[in-house]
Amino acid sequence: MTELRCNDPIIEVHDLYVYFYTYAGVVRAIEGVSFCIERGETYCLVGETGCGKSVTSRALTKLILPPGRIEKGKVYYYPEPSRRIDILALSEEEVKKIRGNEITYIFQDPGTALDPLYTIGYQIAETMLVHGRIRRIKEGIPHAVELLRKTLIPDPERRVKAYPHELSGGMKQRAVIATALANNPKLVIADEPTTALDATVQAQIMELLRKLKKEEGLTILLITHNMGLVAEMCDRVAVMYAGTIVEEAPTEELFKNPLHPYTRLLLRAVPNPLRRMDKLESIPGTVPNLIYPPPGCRFHPRCPHAMDICREERPPEIWVNESHRVACHLYTGKASLPG
């Protein structure tokens, strides 16, 4: 089992497997995912479509609906350093007390995250009511105004009575964030929170998340496909490929010294607006079908350094230094580092 290295983890995930049982076959969405999130940090899961980053984030609070199933693994949640909760062992009722309360989600599309029939204030108050922080919706409205102020929505006294359609995309996402903050969560899971928004609006939402993290002492798990957001937002990052974590490192280290062939290619495939690039590196082939994932290392069919062992054995996760681990046969000690 992969060794985890966190001083004061808020979440620990050990060897997690989630499968989806579809008509076409069993989709092995994630297999053997292990990581921990340090209290107070921003941790990123980055990867392309279908790499399992969203599934992983949902599995943290058992938010996997049929035909999906958590096959095996452990998720430990530490509300305080000395108290450990085994999330996957909890009943749905017990998990509900944590989800939306201590661990909250911000999803991609603020348009569908909000109910069009209720005012923003009602929806914020409702989350508080559900978790017993208030006894009547009315009590929650002043809190909602405060939360809207905290998320920098102008004129919060008026906006608290607004319906979602009366707000722009950026304001809606701020309202969603306000809802996520309503119960003073310890961990906020933001799943592609700005993918549906314009560039200038995205910048403002990210600025807001940074500010909230500092002021509220939040821990953030950011799910994204955007390497730019990783570079600007995250303390540590895990790169996922086809249902596995292939590399994990502190952000600056990952960009300076990427080790896994996939990470190396991926970083060179992203066009950078601040730099003139004559040729973009492209990764041959496409992401594998997870009903029939390739044996051994899942990246081997696209890997320029693939060896015989890569086709047969799943690579172990190797810590190359205190904080940097990689799952690749190139680093098992025998082979030397290419290029």
Add this chain to the structure above:
Amino acid sequence: MALVSEQYSGEYMEAANALSRLFPGEEPLVIAYHLKKYFPVRGIFRVVGYVRAVDDVSFMIPKGKTLGLVGESGSGKTTVGRLLLKLIEPTGGKIYFEGRDITKLRGKRLKEFRKKAQMVFQDPYGSLDPRQTVYDIIMEALKVHHMVPDDPYSYIVKLLEEVGLNETHVYRYPHEFSGGQRQRIAIARALAVNPEFLVLDEPTSALDVSVQAQILNLLKELQRSRNLTYLFISHDLGVVRYMSDYIAVMYVGKIVELGPAEEVFEKPLHPYAQMLLASIPIPDPELAKRKPAIKVIGEPPSPINPPPGCRFHPRCPKAFDRCRREEPPLVEVETNHWVACWLYKA
């Protein structure tokens, strides 16, 4: 200028002369002159307003080059692409393709134009008929233009090889392909009739990064080998910089900045362009630290009732009185670098 010869109308010569200073030394393939497109907003009984999707823009696309069109949603960039292909009719202004006013084309002349100007759409899932094989998809384009070659099979195989597919793909259906491969099919279809001009509307925004790079490199290669001219529409500034020779930045129906790609990216002059560039997360922690700290505020306004004067003034940190009253014209602020902003003098 040599690029305006006698066979063209006086109107064209006026437009070409007016725009000849835009990118000196370049020969225009496409010219848009005072182009406008308003979409009516209908109430119950009558039109209650207009969406000014494109509001008086002029530019040219040089032969063999790529003009990158960037802007946020609602800036009018897609509408410009559709206008240039005559997929929709402009409310006002002229579009010239090889010196001919395409807004007036009908019948045979129009067909001739359609052959020369093709489009690749954003969504490779929606733009290919799921019930046709690759062979049928490409044959349809050839039939419509009466260009079916003597040996269509080998012609199609050659096309597929040119876009990085092969003979085994000829009789397959779209659902058998990945997103990147579908986009290759869409490109092959566009190329089947040997066009000169392609409008690429966010051709990679539905694709993953690793596949995006493949498609961008393919488009660059094809441009070189076939001497194609591109209008490249995207909201991704990194992609646009990589692809374009020239850049036009749009904001709520207007071009606010226009110039060679390197100029615009290295030294953006319009406050909106500066804000847009500052809001892009940079995939490099070292470079990101050097990014100018510009406070990003507000959201793009509705194009139905755009703000008076300069449309960016409510969000502009440098706005002054004149910006609220008068609309700034696009003027040459530095050599080849055009900006619509009252901060600068021509």
